[in-house]
Amino acid sequence: MLRVIGAGLPRTGTMTLKSALETLLGEPCHHMAEVFQRLDRDPAAFLAAARGEPTDWDAVFAGYAAAVDWPASAFHVELAERYPGAVVVLSRRDSFDTWWKSCNNTIFTGMDTRNDVATREWSDMIDAVWSKTFEGAPRSDRNAVEAAYHRYHERVREAIPAERLVEFETGAGWGPMCDALGLPVPQEPFPYLNTTKEWQERAAGDVPPGGIGAGGR
Template sequence: MGHAASKPDPNAKFRVIGAGLSRTATTSFGAALSELLDGPCYHGGTQLLCSEETVIKRWIEVFRKTPISNEEDKQFVHKEIKSLMDGFVGCTDLPGNACVEELLEIYPDSIVICTVRDPEKWWESIRPIVENANFTILSWILMPVPRFRWFRTYHDALDNGNFGVAHFMPGEEKKPSRKTWDRHIEYLKKVVPKDRLFFYDVRDGWEPLCQMLNVPVPKDKPFPKLNDAVAVDGIMKAGVRQGMMTWAGIGVTAAAGIYTGLRVAKIL
């Protein structure tokens, strides 16, 4: 996690579906799961943007077949998700929190833990991104950058698939809002059996999480404190810088080519 994708461990057993929304300390939660369950955790943003390009393209195809409407699509979605998640002890953030129902079926012994915080503060932290981000411009900037060039397509697939169905009303603009929080909690309570659904605030530390997982509390081990914004936003900013530098290089090359052509034609 952080600025590098976690590698699957063939001995790891998938046990926890981290269903918390972004900006609910999902990175810290993932690190805690890795410590307690002794295996890698699938932090969505990092895995998508730091793995080979085929990973994000596979998730796009998964969400394009959701909500699942027939047995053929179900078989495809379940097979792909299992292939992507096997080797991890759990997952956090998107895309995992948008396919909770599927993960419950694929891993019947797993539990769902939704990381939470004050909903108003959550919206304050994510609101500037929602209101100020220009995905059209961002898509153009990221077009030359592997993995990142699929970012807009991935989000469109989410919004038109499972995530959009659960979090946006018909005819409503497909953008997160303060209502997204309440709808997410309602969605989880609807699709997850009561005895498999837990809500957890990372500020409460090891004890309640260990109780949920039925594992010992680590001794003399501080609870991991990682920053969700730094973990993924830093990766995105690096992608934007790479995109801008690539476009600048393309511009210089094009200008040089035009200049040379004009000189050859004796126009300059």
């Protein structure tokens, strides 16, 4: 059963958040990196959900205590309804410009080239999740994406009650999540993972599963 639902977009520190939540909860956190380990089931399930088909969320997230990043974050409303006791985390960058630059230097390259690690279902899932999140705005149209980006964040705030929502800006550290979950702050430093440089270094190599499309910083 999910205890934390991520509503944040890719490249908003989601890999860092995944690691932090796994430390806090002691259980796995779903992330795009997980999808590449589950290509036989996850893309089909999330694609069906994006098309409005009934989805067994308990089966999709069996064994996970949290879910962040795409594709799960695109379904934060559905997941919040299914798991009413879960905290919803809206991870954010400090501005659209910062987010846009990070995406164009990382995940957009993988989404547009459809690297060999992707399947047809994965590509269709990404297109459906993009359309659901950004209201069909073309990735090539910066102004349209920016407008949809801001509308997306407002939709999250409108859909999730304030007492359930944690707005988590990159670099916030342990405090916001520990407070929301009622857990002590770990002694270990807060993680800092999947920077643009790290992503590009992976992409320049063989791109292990979870590289293309994995949203971190």
